Amino acid sequence: MTLKTRCLLVLLFLSSISFAQSSGAAKPDFTLIILTETGQxxxxATVKLIKDDKPVKSAIADARGAARFDIIPAGSYLFSATYTGYKPQLSRAYKFPGxxxxxxxKLQPLNTALQEVNIVAHAPLVQQKDGKTILNVDASVTNTGSTVLEVLEKSPGVSVDRNGGISLQGKAGVMVMIDDKQTYLSGADLNNLLSSMSSSQVSQIELITNPTAKYDASGNAGIINIKTKKNKQKGFNGTFTSSVGQGVYPKNNNSLVVNFRTGKINTFFSYSMNLVQYLTNIYALRKYYDAGNNITAKLDQPSYFSGTSFNNTVKTGLDYAVTxxxxxxxxxxxxxxxxxxxxxxxxxxxxTSDVVDSAISTTNHNKNRFKNGSVNLNLRHTLSASQTLGADVDYLHYNIQSEQNFNNSLLAPGGYQELSRSNIPTTISILSGKVDYSIKTDQYGTFQSGYKSSYSSTDxxxxxxxxxxxxxxEDYSKSNQFLYKENINAVYGTFEKKYAKITAQAGLRYEYTSYKAHQLGNILQPDSAFKRNYGGFFPSGFxxxxxxxxxxxxxxxxxRIDRxxxxxxxxxxxxxxxxxxxTGNPYLLPQYSWNFELSHxxxxxxxxxxxxxxxxxxxxxxxxxxxxxGILLYSQGNVGSTHNYGLSSTLSVSPVNWWSLTFQALYNHKQLKGFNGNTYTSQADQLNINTNNQFTIAKIYTAELSGFYTTRARNDIQEQLYPTGQLSLGISRPILKKRATLKFSARDIFYTNAMEGLTQFPNAxxxxKLTRDTRVFTLAFTYRFGKSYKVANRSDGSAGDEKDRVGNG
Known part of the structure; x- marks a missing residue:
């Protein structure tokens, strides 16, 4: 069966779902339509249901201005409607049932434009919406001056290991996206990118543990989507943020976001510059054993890494309303x-008696250059009141350069000195395009379908x-050149319907992957090549x-799948x-997962x-x-299967009007089975606790005390992680007539956020223990300027689902 035939069959199947509608769908108790003065x-718009001057429920108006309310208890109610740029409006009284x-x-516009923006919104730290856990980054004072990776490390349900691998709800294999686009990176390169991004660039982080079929199927544990700051308002407006921090070494982060919208044109621009001195200390003690499990030798390896990271990021664009x-x-x-x-x-x-046999000193000077450029072209068209069509084309190019200079010296009389160097350039080009179609089949049903194709080339x-x-x-035993080309085609469809108190969605995605790899030979190593084609169906729903x-x-x-x-x-x-x-493994196969969640x-x-x-x-x-x-070789393999059982609980409460608390506990029981020379069976019980306390002091100051703790954990069959955690505090207050905010934070104040563990090798x-410059004191200043009204969201593109799979160059 050809790829075109498979895609056609899937489209026919998904299209048939959209017409399998029940005529017995129940209506909501009440629908309020919110229009502007022109009838748009x-x-x-935010609509609240009010009883006895207290909000009972709230809803957001959809594309037709409809805000729906279900299961309204008997009584008399009012509705309030607010929409940026328009006067708040209160409805007449309604009695239910009725x-x-x-x-x-119909709303009326404000008589004058908003003056200098001086409103400081207090969004909740954690929100649950549309199957996502949304973290509002600015809502946490202790995020001040931190990197995006540091924000993720202390996010509920997220953990980061010493190799930069990210886990979500105790499961490895996360697809990381920025503005709905994959980063196309993993491992050290993803770690370096997130470490170079300031939290001041980010508005929200979305944790999606069970994505719908609209998303790529990559990422066994789900998706982490990092949403950068974008102004979505009329007029000229912007935000400038600058912070200075001091740990063992200083850090400086700066960002600027501006937006201008008038008439049919909307332009936006953002720039960030971050200069950070970093520090990482690693201590490793390796023990070798004989067949009788007796120690034969030990290798003591303390290592010290320090340096600077200078990051510049720019993003700009234009939206034009043709009609x-x-x-x-x-x-x-x-x-x-x-x-x-x-x-x-x-x-x-x-x-075996801990007497020194020999010692070798190693110094390494390294330079890493990471360049990325991207272009997105997008189109949004409303076919009718119930149908929309969207299209995106993306091109991305990465140029990663790594240079290392090693000096190995034997610390002994008459010892030797070995000098070596490496140059490891990597170029990656990605071209992708997608088309998405959506139709409201009736007032309570929606069908979505689409097609995506991506092509990547790596040298x-x-x-x-x-x-x-x-x-x-040249050392021909190590030098090499690896060429890799990959093409992924996908088609999907989802259907969502509301029946009385029940809302259901079913989706199906089909992806077909084709790749070719070519290992170029040299005078010592033979030339080799391999390729593979495979496809699969990925159902999802709720x-x-x-x-x-x-x-x-x-x-x-x-x-889901991880390639x-x-x-x-x-x-x-x-x-x-x-x-x-x-080293790599050319026989490595994709891993597949089934994920289930039942929540209350x-x-x-x-x-x-x-x-x-x-x-x-x-x-x-x-x-x-x-x-x-005496060499250990790290590689990857398909070693078996895992079962992960979990229970999580999230509490958001305000014990008193000046104190709000968010608390999450996540328990996991893991069963890992595999084969690596020997049959391994591992079990692990782990608990992650995350808490955030926010206090309002004298109606001016906002203080925060937050932290996390993780018990012993296990992500790999052969590696166990020891407990870790951190405690942070911060305080902020508005200044300059609320046009600006001043924040101070102290992160990891007891310097406990280390990565420590034990790895088991064959016969070793x-x-x-890995420690970094995590105890940092930061002072940040944010200034908001301009005049603004609310506008619609802009596109984030089609290349949102491939970036996560590029390794370190």
Whole structure:
């Protein structure tokens, strides 16, 4: 069966779903239509149901201006409607149950434009919306001056390991997106990118554990979508933020976001510049064993990494409303990161009596350059009152350059000195396009479908040289060049329907992947090539039951995939240090997972969720031991399967009017089974606790005390992580007539946020502890300027689903 035939069959199947509608859909208790003075729908208007001068429920007006309310208890109520740029309006009184099922409110514009923007909104830290957990970054004072990676580390349900791997709800394999686009990065490169991004650039972080079929199927644990700040208001307006921090070394973050909208044109521009001095200390103690499990040797390896990271990011674009129904846009973006470091370590070999056998000192000066440019063209067209069409074309290009200079010296009389260097350039080009169609089948049903195609090309070279007799000579046993090309085609459809108290959605996505890899040979290594084609169906859906105005239950399910990143397919060596190498596995297969969640929500106060996931062809690090040379080799393999059982609970409450508390606890029980020379069976019980306390002091100051703690954990079959956590505090207040905000934060005040654990190799173990410059005191200043009215969202493009799969160059 050809790819075109498969896609056609899937489209026919999904199209048939949209017409399988029930005529017995129940109506909501009341629908309020919100219009502007010209009769246009006030999409995004906030409507509140009020009883005895207190809000009972709220709803957001949809594209037709309709705000729907279900299960309204008997009584007399008012409705209030607010919409930026318009006067707030209060409705007449309504009695329920009654004979009215709908009404219309027409808003009146404000008489004058808003003057200098001086309103400071206090969004909740955590929100649950449309199957997503939304974290409002600015709502936490202790995020001041931190990087995006540091914000993720202390986010509820998120953990980051020492290799930069990100887990969500105790599950590895997360697809990271920025503004609905994948980063196309993973491992060290993703870690470096998120470490170079300031939290001042980010408005929200979306945690999506069971994405719908509209999203790419990548990411077994789900999606983390980082939403950067964008002004969405009329007029000229903007925000400037600058912060200075001091840990062991200083840090400085600056960002500017401006927007101008008038008539049919909307332009936007953002720029950020971050200069950070970093520090990482790693201690590792490796023990080697014989067949009788007796220690034969030890390798003591303290390492010290320091350097600077200078990041510049720019994004600009224009939206033009060709007609009332058609908008076209272009978005340009670029990132430049320069990272220079000096690393030093001493590897000391000890015998069984801890007597020094030999010691080798290693110094390494490294330079890393990361360049990225992107172009997005987008179109949004309203076909009718119930149908919309969207199209995006994206082109992205990455240029990653890594240079390292090693000096290994034997610390002994008559010792030797080994000099080597490497140059590892990587270029990545991605072209993608997608089309999305949506139709309101009736007042309570929506069908969506679309098609996406992406093509990526990667060229990864590695040149290793050794200094012999004063001359540099290429090391052909390590040098290589790896070419990788991949094409993914996908088609999807989803149908959502409301039946009385029940809302249900069913979706199906089909993806077909084709890749070719070519390992170029040299005078020592033979040329090799391999390719693979595979396809799969990825169903997803949910069913939600609104028991009453306080209680709701939701069951979600979905199948997902993680494809190997190209670096993990490259079979040649990447040097970590003299005794540790990393290599790829050309036989690595995709891993697949089924994810299930059953959740209960009580008002906006308490959410409790039961979790289960099963992963087959589980990705795990393989640790191979060359005892003769004392070298450990890191690789990846499909080692077996995992079962992850979980229970999470999130509480948001205000014990008193000046104190708000958000608390989350996540418990996981993991069962990991696999084979790596021996059969491994591992079990782990882990608990992650995250809390945020916010206090209002004298109606001016906002103070915060927050922290997290994680018990012993396990992400890999052979690696156990020890407990870790941190405690942070901060305070902020408005200044300059509320046009500006001043914030101070102290992060990881007890310096406890270390990454510590034990790794088990064949015939060896390694204890490790990694500490970074995490105790930082930061002062930040934010200034808001301009005049503004609310406008609609702009497009974020089609290339949102491939970036996460590029490894470190």
């Amino acid at each position: 729908a006030a999409e995004g 004979h009215n099922y709908a009404d219309t409110i 009332d129904k058609t908008t076209i846009g272009v978005v340009l973006g670029g990132t430049l990161v320069n990272r220079n470091g000096n690393n030093r370590s001493v590897a000391t070999w000890l015998n 990864n070279a590695a040149l290793y040289e050794n200094l012999n007799s004063g001359l540099w000579a 069913i939600s039951y609104q028991a009453d105005s306080s209680h709701s239950f939701t069951l979600t399910a979905g199948r 190997p990143i190209f670096q993990n397919l490259n079979p040649f060596y990447f040097i970590i240090n003299k005794y540790t190498y990393q 929500q009580y008002k906006n106060l308490l959410t409790t969720t039961l979790l289960y996931s099963n992963i087959k062809n589980y990705f795990s690090q393989l640790f191979l031991n060359d005892a003769a040379k 173990t390694e204890y490790f």
